[in-house]
Amino acid sequence: MSQNPSKASKNLRLRGLLSRNRMVLMKYIVPEKEVGAAWQIIDDYLMPFVEEEGYQISTDCRLHPDNDLFRDQERHKIHLDVNEWRCGYCKKSFRAERFLDQHFDNRHYNLLNVKNQSRCLADLCGALHCDFVINSNLLKAKCNPAAAVRNRHLCESLANSCFPISQGPSARRLHELFLRQFCDAHTCSGKAKPFPRGGKKQTNLLYMATSILLMMLLPLFYLLYYLYQRDMKQETQVLRRVSQVGRKAKPS
Template identity: 70%
Template structure:
């Protein structure tokens, strides 16, 4: 969240991007990349060769620690946040789907409205526009 940090803005808990609303945040913080082929579980110290096995381990052994009360998966917001540009550059060349683009635009606008309400002042106004 470099833009938000730069403005020293505190996101409200009603915003989907607030850390407390991230379903997998705690798990991600207990993921330790010790070496190229060594991933360690921060809950029980077990080691894995690949990140995907650690993810499976979280699903199997530590699913009870997920923030399921109000946390949701941030990947649900990928349409608005353009995760595709970060994850896989080949997706950039796919044809535009107008219906999907309209959905993503709506998602992006509602995210901006709830996280950076323009009425709250110049800082949120700037962040809303980014």
């Protein structure tokens, strides 16, 4: 039984459309470093203050996890070792992160967060100072005034949408903090630096090593102190005996 030519042609066009859409999606190359840097900056230099205020970021804010096209994929990246990455969906291992990203594009593209108006967080890297995290030496490069103005405008729009001052004291404080933490540095004057308010307290290896060393030396200190006190006590007793013997031997 032959297939209706018009129906066959329609199915062919449909398959071609789906194929082209898939190729467009797969060719949407996302700079993996920028996406990772953006989330690192948000987690380290913004969220500690948001959590301290007990503030809930609205889904209208582009920094909300639900608005990131690749957030779920980023969460399913498992970094086991320097040269070993694992897919959290199917547990397949890869030698480098870029191969894992290619695997996501080829095998798990259907799991992208395409609901609503999800977009790539790397689009906000200009406002969030991703270059500072990726390579701080780039800050020494010649400043582009037009880019600084554009990034500052984007930064201020994020502050307005994520922390509307009409939402109360917490939102006003976070709005002010966001401007100081991220937006003020978008200038060619060189006076302001990104993240002046600091961020998440990172574990300092030197501090840990010093603490462990002190814990190991503390018992030794007490032992030496005990021996010193014991010797001093013994010397005192000897001196007393010598003094008593001297008094007894003294002629009357």
